[in-house]
Amino acid sequence: MHTCVKQLPEDDLVLSVRGLRKQFGGLAAIDEVDLHIPRGCIYGVIGPNGAGKTTFFNLLSGIFSPTLGEIRLNGQPIQGRKPHEIAKLGVGRTFQIVRPFSELTVLQNVLAAIGAREGTDFLRGLRRYDRSGYLEAARECLRQAGIEAHEKELAKNLPLGLLRRLEIARALGLKPRLLLLDESFSGLSQKEIQSQIDLVRRLRAQGVTVLLIEHNIPVATELCEWLAVLDGGHKIAEGPPETVVNDPVVIEAYLGRSDDA
Secondary structure (H helix, E strand, C coil): CCCCCCCCCHEEEEEEEEEEEEEEEEEEEEEEEEEECCCEEEEEEEECCCCHHHHHHHHHCCCCCCCCEEEECCEECCCCCCCCHHHHHHECCCCCCCCCCCCCCCHHHHHHHHHHHHCCCCCHHHHHHHHHHHHHHHHHHHHHCCCCCHCCCCEHHHHHHHHHHHHHHHCCCCCCCCCEEECCCCCCCHHHHHHHHHHHHHHHHHCEEEECCCHHHHHHHCCCCCEEEEEEEEEEEEHHHHHHCHHHHHHHHHCCCCCCC
């Protein structure tokens, strides 16, 4: 198993974040956060509600621009770039609230992601996908996500477990070097959680680096090789899961709060 470490040469990092800050008025939602993600790692970000986790993902994926700091993807600065530009550079993302194209089929949802990667207008180009190899590429994404049997179903008819896999399949359509998973285990049964864990591990084995936000601590400690903890926009701890979850600072700030999700 690959072991993440804090200090690595820049060439060994998929993502490097230094001094990241995002301020909304007088509130710093993210404040001086450093994070370094090695290639081939499953890296987790945990923390209580309001800790800044989703804001952090929004900064990485270009939804927000940082107030200060630097974000490098494979050594290339990406802070301030548009979301579609960052996606083309190899960052795929899922969302806590699943947002498929509800009236499109499962296959068409993935074709839309492939069209975005190639800079092709999805609605104009849909009829050309079979001739350009997009159709087989989309089906390969569905196979990777384990939902190839559902390609003709409308996305709106899928249960939550399959919708979360569809989001991953769409993200795979971008050929990501880095996959951002925002609470992709939320609302799943124990059987679905284990199946999702197996999927993430397979993707990592295929060369995809994974950075995830997760509220389910047992999932985070089982799946992730390295954890960072945010609280109030600050990184308060970082290290191997077994060390982090037993850190008194983390227990006080996160694990010991009765109102945490």
